[in-house]
Amino acid sequence: MFSRAYRAAVTIPPVVWVALFLLTPYALMFAYSFWSVSPAQAVVHDWNLNNYRELTVKGVYSQTLFRSMWIAARVTFLALLLGYPLAYYLSFRAGRRKDLLYQLVIIPLWVSYLVRAYAWKTILGSDGVLNTLLQFLHLTQHPLESLLYSPFAVVLTLTHIYTPFAFLPIYASLEHIPRHLVEASHDLGASPFHTFWRVIFPLSMPGVLAGATFAFVLSLGDFLAPLLLGGPSGIMISNIVVSLFGAAYNWPLGAAISLGMLLLVVGLLFMSERLEKRWSFS
Amino acid sequence: MTTTIQPAIKPASDQAPATALLTIRTVAKSFGKSAVLRDISIQVAEGEFLTILGESGSGKTTLLRIIAGFERADIGELWMGNERLDHLPPYRRPVNTVFQHYALFPHLSVAENVGYGLRVGKVAASEITARVDQALAMVKMSSFAGAKPAKISGGQQQRVALARALVNRPRLLLLDEPLSALDANLRRQMQVELKSLQREVGISFVFVTHDQEEAMVMSDRIALLRSGELEQVASPRDIYSRPATSYTAQFIGHTNLLRCEVKNGIASCHSLSWPVGAGDGPALFSLRPEKIRIAGSSSRAGETVIRFQGVIRNRAFHGATELLQVEWADGLVFSARIPASTNLQGNLALEFDAADAIPVRESREQR
Secondary structure, three states, X not given: OOOHHHHHHHHHHHHHHHHHHHHHHHHHHHHHOOOEEOOOOOEEOOOOOHHHHHHHHOHHHHHHHHHHHHHHHHHHHHHHHHHHHHHHHHHHHOHHHHHHHHHHHHXXXXXXXXXXXXXXXHHHOOOOHXXXXXXXXXXXXXXXXXXXXXXXXXXXXXXXXXXXXXXXXXXXXXXXXOHHHHHHHHHOOOOHHHHXXXXXXXXXXXXXXXXXXXXXXHHHOOOHXXXXXXXXXXOOHHHHHHHHHOXXXXXXXXXXXXXXXXXXXXXXXXXXXXXXXXXXXX | OOOOOOOOOOOOHHHOXXXXXXXXXXXXXXXXXXXXXXXXXXXXXXXXXXXXXXXXXXXXXXXHHHHHOOXXXXXXXXXXXXXXXXXXXXXXXXXXXXXXXXXXXXXXXXXXXXXXXXXXXXXXXXXXXXXXXXXXXXXXXXXXXXXXXXXXXXXXXXXXXXXXXXOOOOOEEEEEOOOOOOOHHHHHHHHHHHHHHHHHHOOEEEEXXXXXXXXXXXXXXXXXXXXXXXEEEEOHXXXXXXXXXXXXXXXXXXXXXXXXXXXXXXXXEOOEEEEOOOOOEEEEEXXXXXXXXXXXXXXXXXXXXXXXXXXXXXXXXXXXXXEEEEEEEOOEEEEEEEEOOOOOOOEEEEEEEHHHOXXXXXXXXXX
16 A cells, blocks of 8 residues: 555645645634624634624625525526526537537636626726617617616526536536437437426436526526626625625625625535435436 | 258248338448447337347347437338337437346436336326336335335346336337346246236337347247348247247257258258259258257158267266267267166167258358
């Protein structure tokens, strides 16, 4: 077997890495969330629950959290609505074009997030592509101001960005469905429509769940899209965290929100993993 | 048994069953440039157990998939009675399949799997329950009704797959090497069960296998497929005792092939010669090892008996019989299956009846 020195050499670096760059920041954040800020804006190390109390008392935080979850839910729904048919088409119908189309779905992931967000800005802006087109077609007289800087713009952009993340696990689960099951269903008299709803869809549920989890969790924690395209009405919870750690200089409150988010997301991941296990039959 | 050379048998067409359930007419299929099936014509009778036998790559599974509707034939027609089948999608064909790896739906219980075809066929719920129970009882799987397929063994999955197909009362059941994943003992047991089940339900079976013994045990007729062409279609007894071609003779059981020259009604191979009813020219004869016996051990009146001397080169003991390799002429070796005995010398006098040397057509070169 391997020598002690070898085992130490391969195990210690990752452990140190995780301890230094993952566990320590979390521990610090955990500690910060129980501290407070003095009027002179210095962090005071007196342990208390004031930050958590403030989160529950002040409506703005829970409102923003609910808005964020609502946006994330809409993004998830739209990403599944777009991602599932796409994955189904690629897996079952694309034939020889499958590999090419798969690459076409993946390539946008290589483009910078910022570029894609700014692209929507130029499309949705008051002098943007969409408004110009609408006026050119005489569908509107004046530019629609509500397109950009709204929850709508955030949902649109996040859907664009996270649909591939919903698509990938769905595609993987569809690819794993043995094709003779589809043939068996046809053989037993089920039309393609019935076969889809009785065999393919149930067997792809683990992928749908994984895709939904990706889309929801990633868009829930997103702060760039609301920052660039959200405007005041499209602010999400991460923007508040950013401003608390930045301009507002209230690290303890920011840490408390972050920790709450972390617990929420971990809870979600745990639930989705449980469900995925129940729905997988391999 | 006669010694006349059979006319070249055109497979299937000249032995049309009395009541044909399924008629396959001049079906051909290619994948890309390679032809998988060529000019396949065959009929399946009502209540018949037909086996499509062939080596891997012979096109037997493709033929089954064409009948089921998973593949389209390039040319040719499929008829079931007056209904043309080859234009129908698989889910409209009155045919069910037992797949090689069973293809049970993993997310459904055994009972739900069996009831699947009835449910999509809009059968009343009460009738579904009754028929599923009955089908599970038929394959002795009632106590597993609630189990998921992953929880039961391969042999049990096989039974469920069978029940799932038969519960729909198809007119024709297709079976794609359904026993190949089972171990030898279970396999023999299932062969018997499957055959008696088929007789019981009276449904026509088209059974695909590469195992000639399995084909012999179960079938009413065997269709031997070779490189996408039908080599011979006949009952197990006929195909064994009267193989039409050298390939058939060698694939079904063991045989000795004798390359002879026929002249003036006499076939001669080296030192051996006997009268035949064939025309002049080269001829090929198949002689089964068990048709060779020790000289003088039995004799039938009125038979032309061919005697020869040989040297035993190899003996393989098989229990009741043993298989001898006997060299009878410079380098020519006969396989002879004789009752097991101990007092065999190196030099042996053997004989066979001339009628047991069956004239066969030379099989075409493998394309």
